[in-house]
Amino acid sequence: MHPLREEVPPSPQPNGDELDEILTFGDPLTRRRFLHRTALTAAAVVAVPALARHASAESPPPAAAPASPAPPAVETGTMDVTLSINGRTYPLKIEPRVTLLDALRERLRLTGSKKGCDHGQCGACTVLINGQRVNSCLALAACHEGDEITTIEGIAKGEELHPVQAAFIKHDGFQCGYCTPGQICSAVACIAEGHAKDEAELREWMSGNICRCGAYTNIRAAILEARDQKPAIA
């Protein structure tokens, strides 16, 4: 198996009830971790019934719900959010405070995007939204309905690696690999933006991606080579 692939688990393809369970709470293992880490969040997910517009079947809207024609979408408890990720549609039932990064990792098992700092400082969580690189740790999942989200899991074309991925392997653009998914997503966008002219430009325009292992020299070499191969997707 490919070195870059090994770590990325196959996308879950569950059905019916199983899917609901995973989408709502994550798989049991994730869920236990999640419960442990943010007891409050998880408790709220379970305890607060879905009110308002996105009322689910098991919790009908309160009888007193106003019948005004187009009420503002006020959500309490969980809400239905449909995300489009790597060309697939994922219905989710989440609280508004769930970040895109947590939705990807904890709910959808798309664990390629990494949580480094969780505060916009390291770039490990970089994903592409409508082709633009963003820090998914500072984005609320609920804000991105209707957007096209691309994560590291969607960068390759099937079995064919994206030129940036292939170049990272060829040039050893990593040591521990933790920053790598973010580096690669960021690099794909950086090339598409036209900010990969030379080393100096890459130093500035890749500065949002910190590599604790200091693989910068090889990362830049990889990006410069990939830039000349073929236009990036994104």
Place this chain on the structure above:
Amino acid sequence: MNAFTYSRAADPAGALSELSARPQAKLLGGGTNLIDLMKMGVEEPPHLVDVNRLAALARIEEAPGGKGVTLGALARNSDAAQHPLIVQRYPVLAQAILSGASPQLRNRATTAGNLLQRTRCPYFYDPAFPSCNKRRPGSGCGALDPGYNRMHAILGTSPACIATHPSDMCVALAALEAIVLTQGPTEQRAIPFEEFHRLPGDQPELDTILRADELITAVQLPPQPAGRRSHYLKVRDRASYAFALVSAAVVIDLEGDAIKTIRIALGGVAHKPWRAKKAEAALVGKNPRDEAAIRAAAELELADAKPHEHNKFKVELAKRVIVRAVGNAVA
């Protein structure tokens, strides 16, 4: 992060009525500051009004009647920094924006959010620290000596707060004398940039004069005289992706070899972008290549500086930044 309810505003009127109906609600722009502060527990709004779909507020366009350029409140920092109207007419603004944060953050950060970002004072940013007048009015200021105050202000401070405003973009907007356009429930305001951000005084909890029920709709950039020179210089601990220790935005109009008008705004030294008006006044009529004259003007501006234990270096640094920024503007 605290639990909150969430709604999406479909138009500015919708956002305003939500703000009026829920006094504790907050608007959500790019979220790069607000979500961060919510994760820290510094901000705990019970409701967020997502304004990201207000496309009408995201435009960057020529203002009617030759009044310059209107930079929409929801325009992303990345879009502003690469828009031809900004790059060609207000290069100092593009420079300042691009010197801030990272490409990822600038892709989300909005004009209004950038103006309203809060200080990076570590005592403010972490509720584990008991004392911060900005976060908890009346609790004291943890940054005052013997606190750690290397990143803090040297001009316009008060005994209540010595925080700095962290924005780069705002330093350029101060030098350009931009105007902040707001919409409240009953009135619209056009606020000169200098008046928008406050000095701490005895109410450091208030960063700006914006009211809780007001929406920023745009920032108006005044027309630029032909031949205007400008420069943004940022000095920081690393080459990129760090907040300013000291920065300066300079715009100069020349008459022959002499300075006709000059505006100097400093970042990293005060609770707001600091207009160096004493230095500006001293430089009118001077040759901008006369380094001794610029140094003398910088000395005059920094004469009132009140440094603390760890930020004494900022006094000399600010002087050098002024000299270098003026020099670069006319280079």
